[in-house]
Amino acid sequence: MNTDSFALRHIGVHEKDLKRMFEIVGVNDLEELISQTIPDDIRLSNKLDLPDGISEHEFLNHIQHLSNKNKVFKSYIGLGYHESLTPSVIKRNILENPGWYTAYTPYQAEIAQGRLEALLNYQTMICDLTGMELANASLLDESTAAAEAMTMLYDIRSRQQKKNGVLKFFVSEEILPQTMSLLETRSTPLGIELVVGNHEEFDFSNDFYGAILQYPGKYGQVHDYAAFVKKAQENDIKVAVAADILSLVLLTPPGEWGVDVVVGTTQRFGIPLGYGGPHAAFFTTKEAYKRSIPGRIIGMTKDTDGNPAMRMALQTREQHIKRDKATSNICTAQVLLAVMAGMYAVYHGPVGLKYIAKKIHNAAKVADGFLQNLGYKQLNSTYFDTIKIEVENSKEVQSIAEKHGVNLNYIDSKTISISFNEATSSHDLKVLMGIFSSIKEYNVEKESFMVFANQIDSISDSLKRKSSFLQQPVFNSYHSETELMRYIKKLERKDLALNHSMISLGSCTMKLNAASEMLPLSLANWGNVHPFVPLNQAEGYQIMLQELEKQLNVITGFAATSLQPNSGAQGEYAGLMTIRAYHKSRGDSHRNICIIPASAHGTNPASAVMAGMKVVVTKTDEKGNIDVIDLEEKVNLHSDNLAALMVTYPSTHGVFESSIKYITKLVHDNGGQVYMDGANMNAQVGLTNPATIGADVCHLNLHKTFAIPHGGGGPGVGPICVAEQLKPFLPSNPVVETGGEHAITAISGAPWGSALACLISYGYIKMLGADGVTDSTKIAILNANYIKERLNGKYDVLYTGEKGRAAHEMIIDCRPFKEHGIEVTDIAKRLMDYGFHAPTVSFPVAGTMMIEPTESESLAELDKFCEAMLSIREEIQHAIIENPNNVLKNSPHTLTMVTSDTWDFPYTREQAAFPLSFVSENKFWPSARRTDEAFGDRNLICTCTPIEAYAEV
The missing domain is CATH 3.40.640.10 (Type I PLP-dependent aspartate aminotransferase-like (Major domain))
Structure with a gap:
């Protein structure tokens, strides 16, 4: 046990757990699973050109030394x-x-x-x-x-x-x-x-x-x-x-x-x-x-x-x-x-x-x-x-x-x-x-x-x-x-x-935000630097930001990075604006068609409209993949005006589509550029990359793959990484010079966006190193497939790859329960009683759950989650008989409710609050029963109104 290894602390699954997990998943080793998950023609042949990881102690010393280069x-x-x-x-x-x-x-x-x-x-x-x-x-x-x-x-x-x-x-x-x-x-x-x-x-x-x-x-x-x-x-x-x-x-x-x-x-x-x-x-x-x-x-x-x-x-x-x-x-x-x-x-x-x-x-x-x-x-x-x-x-x-x-x-x-x-x-x-x-x-x-x-x-x-x-x-x-x-x-x-x-939220990648990554944020030499100081006063920042850009270039396979966009959606917009500027520089200002798959993130179409493009939606097939025939028709129809294709990879359905290189070539052959949404980059790092699949620009969610915490709904950082031809158009700032030689105007207020938060991702990559970031990706894929197999037979997985594998996330179908009165929302609320946050609900498919365990979770935690989901499946079976007064419809159960003198439910208080033995060891009590969404929208109160006024509504 190498106690200096940050990867040992970041990755939850240990060596001793792998044998059992391989048996459940049905593979002999990790490489067999990865080869069944990611198409061979997009696999990286070489190890990432990143230094070896350093220990947490070494990183904290390093970041302190760097901070001293900032003149406060x-x-x-x-x-x-x-x-x-x-x-x-x-x-x-x-x-x-x-x-x-x-x-x-x-x-x-x-x-x-x-x-x-x-x-x-x-x-x-x-x-x-x-x-x-x-x-x-x-x-x-x-x-x-x-x-x-x-x-x-x-x-x-x-x-x-x-x-x-x-x-x-x-x-x-x-x-x-x-x-x-x-x-x-x-x-x-x-x-x-x-x-x-x-x-x-x-x-x-x-x-x-x-x-x-x-x-x-x-x-x-x-x-x-x-x-x-x-x-x-x-x-x-x-x-x-x-x-x-x-x-x-x-x-x-x-x-x-x-x-x-x-x-x-x-x-x-x-x-x-x-x-x-x-x-x-x-x-x-x-x-x-x-x-x-x-x-x-x-x-x-x-x-x-x-x-x-x-x-x-x-x-x-x-x-x-x-x-x-x-x-x-x-x-x-x-x-x-x-x-x-x-x-x-x-x-x-x-x-x-x-x-x-x-x-x-x-x-x-x-x-x-x-x-x-x-x-x-x-x-x-x-x-x-x-x-x-x-x-x-x-x-x-x-x-x-x-x-x-x-x-x-x-x-x-x-x-x-x-x-x-x-x-x-x-x-x-x-x-x-x-x-x-x-x-x-x-x-x-x-x-x-x-x-x-x-x-x-x-x-x-x-x-x-x-x-x-x-x-x-x-x-x-x-x-x-x-x-x-x-x-x-x-x-x-x-x-x-x-x-x-x-918190197994699909597409959101709720991984560990390590303490050693977070501690530097409290250092005065990082916190007290104005964004418009002369560059020689921010030498520590400049070294860190430039190194992070190089790290992301290596990981994506691209030529340059802008850290300015301060959210994922801003990254989408920035990427499309660089494509827009590229076409304009070539005399192709008329190229304004952006093709977006029906399965894409909801932010994609809005970002395209903001960038002045017209959205053309292409179909997905019954397996959740881009319908290549429909895409060919749309590309050929709009060839003269094609600006871009926006594609999420692996797909929003959690699948590595094998036709991706054909798709990107098709777009290029018709004059367009390929924008890859990097929301699912946690399944790519070290194994493939956007450049290899044929993309021209991608944004990365540093608050997902690269460990910046979600913070209850922000902060986020959404840098864009670009191929050589788009490098000249990276965004500028009017006060401090940055960006490409033909830079677009600013995407966010500060020259390097949310620079302080970039310390976290810099530390994540620095401590994990080339092997660590790659192993993280492999374990994320293993964990997702482990959950998939454990739930097999009780919940249907909606989409899988050609060899039956999920990427780092999968979608389970809860729609069959609807005919018995059980909605996906009921499952989400019932999970609270088990001490879990629900996976992503009804995205990208209504009535489903998208599960993403990340690499940070231990086998013990994965098993608890699986046991909770299997227990809920049994409760659904009982609810079919008891409907509508059942444990799912009445969830979540609060402490006030369970300790009340009145109990008018056809199940016990123990079934309500402590459905499995592990719950009682670490019980989390929801502080409200199910909220009434419609009432709140009809009677919008969005300030600290006195409770008396609320009661009068």
């Missing part, structure tokens, strides 16, 4: 990113707690009530601070949220207005540069015309459908937009505002002007800078747009007993349901970061937030007064945290500032801006003022700074916030560490996460 300056750059202070109680009990970071998206509401409550707090916080009616449960970053606002406002205009040419969108010149780039990226394929200008000179002509404003502006000026919004409304022009969430503690919230959308980031609420992410964006709007708002909404409903319960509301908007017509993307959220930001507000409360906001504002006023006293001209008449200074030579200021470990925002040769933050201390102010004093040869040693704050009133009365906020009990109850620690634990106990049991 005091950054006053601003531009939407500010140093913030993560309360230790939140850091230890949420960010570093697998009970929070290993949980899955809360589709099974009954075992996610804690996370749902935390997100309801977050939504309430956002609504209160922005003055709006409806908030979602987070988006990816401020820039992508602004782009979502632009497209949402576009979508809600009538078709007739679009036909009449109402396609212009006004963008204030005050917008953040990275947001401007995102708006360009998203608008171009949709035919939206961006008009950038001064909001005070806007003509409000009738060919504009919307506008977006920045509040405060990119260099700190706070404008009173009330008159602009009023005039826009009079002209039927809808208005979005990108706002600094912390400024809204002191400034009039945009909702009070009557705007339609407010977006921004909650990074200032205790989230590390992390060289750009992950951070939780917010999106809030009017309730009238609830059917159009992107992202998830957490809403209140009731359970079977009529008790209040929470769940995700209005899911009919989502891409896995509405496909190309969806308004919500299941991948675009940052739940873990939203939970942290919400807890930041819970911990500080309204009084604490006012203290923090005033402290920041006073720092800006101190600097303003002092610098003016020195003879500098301050250009912002109204500001919250950012002052804009005229200087004689900004290069001179930069030279002196960097010698003192300080970063400022150098606008041009004569102008700089300084953005203050929560971490700015009196000592920091003294150092900062000393930089400017040295230029004027002024000694600040004995200067009393606070006098300058008292001399300046930088917020006019019309812009001062007068309305109250965060008056709900939750924001006024947990202000000591003991209280908050217990509140966080109370919520954690309501959620089933990976630290309790296996």
Whole structure:
């Protein structure tokens, strides 16, 4: 037993277990199974060109050494990113707690009530601070949220207005540069015309459908937009505002002007800078747009007993349901970061937030007064945290500032801006003022700074916030560490996460998120780096990110990688946009047809539409494979305009299709490019790769195959890897140069997206090495086939490969039980009583379950899951007789229900709560009975409404 081997700790199945597993599966060894699963013509002939794995101890030493190469300056750059202070109680009990970071998206509401409550707090916080009616449960970053606002406002205009040419969108010149780039990226394929200008000179002509404003502006000026919004409304022009969430503690919230959308980031609420992410964006709007708002909404409903319960509301908007017509993307959220930001507000409360906001504002006023006293001209008449200074030579200021470990925002040769933050201390102010004093040869040693704050009133009365906020009990109850620690634990106990049991969600790859991969996220030298610092201050990051790109190039067989996309869906979009740019560079702008199999991920069609392509769906055959004859017909029909084929491999049905190389050649021969959805990459690594099957670009879900935790529904990272011909088009950033020589505009706000989270995948590959990542793939395939064989005869597996094997996941058919009144949902809810999260329900085929055990699970855990499924199969047989009052229909069974004095069911309490002996050893109690989805959608409540108000609904 090599205790230095990370693979030994990551892979759950041990050598001693293999003999039994091979007997059940019916093979002599792993190689025989793999050869029966993956077609020979796409197998890799050589070992991956990656170094050998290193031990956890070696990795932690290595990552500490790398972090020391980052120069952590005091950054006053601003531009939407500010140093913030993560309360230790939140850091230890949420960010570093697998009970929070290993949980899955809360589709099974009954075992996610804690996370749902935390997100309801977050939504309430956002609504209160922005003055709006409806908030979602987070988006990816401020820039992508602004782009979502632009497209949402576009979508809600009538078709007739679009036909009449109402396609212009006004963008204030005050917008953040990275947001401007995102708006360009998203608008171009949709035919939206961006008009950038001064909001005070806007003509409000009738060919504009919307506008977006920045509040405060990119260099700190706070404008009173009330008159602009009023005039826009009079002209039927809808208005979005990108706002600094912390400024809204002191400034009039945009909702009070009557705007339609407010977006921004909650990074200032205790989230590390992390060289750009992950951070939780917010999106809030009017309730009238609830059917159009992107992202998830957490809403209140009731359970079977009529008790209040929470769940995700209005899911009919989502891409896995509405496909190309969806308004919500299941991948675009940052739940873990939203939970942290919400807890930041819970911990500080309204009084604490006012203290923090005033402290920041006073720092800006101190600097303003002092610098003016020195003879500098301050250009912002109204500001919250950012002052804009005229200087004689900004290069001179930069030279002196960097010698003192300080970063400022150098606008041009004569102008700089300084953005203050929560971490700015009196000592920091003294150092900062000393930089400017040295230029004027002024000694600040004995200067009393606070006098300058008292001399300046930088917020006019019309812009001062007068309305109250965060008056709900939750924001006024947990202000000591003991209280908050217990509140966080109370919520954690309501959620089933990976630290309790296996979560076998097909396509979602809920594998181990190793502690050694996660620990570096807490190091200050990784967390406190602004995304726009000079590259020589981020040497550690640059080494890590470039090495990760090389690792992913080797694994995929491609020439280059962009880490910028910060979710899987963003990766899809980025990949299609590079294909679009490639065709345009060759004079083939007319190529706009994207062929997508009917079995594809729901995100695929929506991403194609966003990229300006027309979706053509190709059939699947009775075995779940792409119908090659139908594909040939579609390719030949659209040959002149074919842009791309989107294909998931192995397929969404869990099968390695043997015709894949023919399929990719067919597309290439007709002028198209092949996009491979990397959702199922966990079945490829080390055994085959996208380049070998003939793809040109793929996205990878680092939060699946490469061990970034799902975090309750985000963070995620979705980099794209591309073949040589697409390399020139990789995305850029307007502030820090990145991307290809003919780069498309930005896909996310930060140059390298959620760079902090990339440490996890870097560590995963570094510690496993070439052999470890390959063995992980093999065991993932073995585990899936082991479950398949154990359930054989009790559940039908819907699709298999030509030799009867599943890939890393399989679909079991639950539709035959429907004639006896048992739905797949009943099985999903009953699994909770056994202590398991249900596999993926009704995707990609309604009435089925898609099971993916991953390589991290032990044989003992696989057996427990199989025993639970077999036990449920027996319960289904009994339910046929007892229907409808049976143990499945009444599941899940809560502690309150089982301990009640009344028990009116034809089975025992023990059968309900402890159906198998292993359950009693580690019982998980669902905290709600089955939630009423329809009631919640009819009576949408998505904030911390007092329980009395809920009862009146």
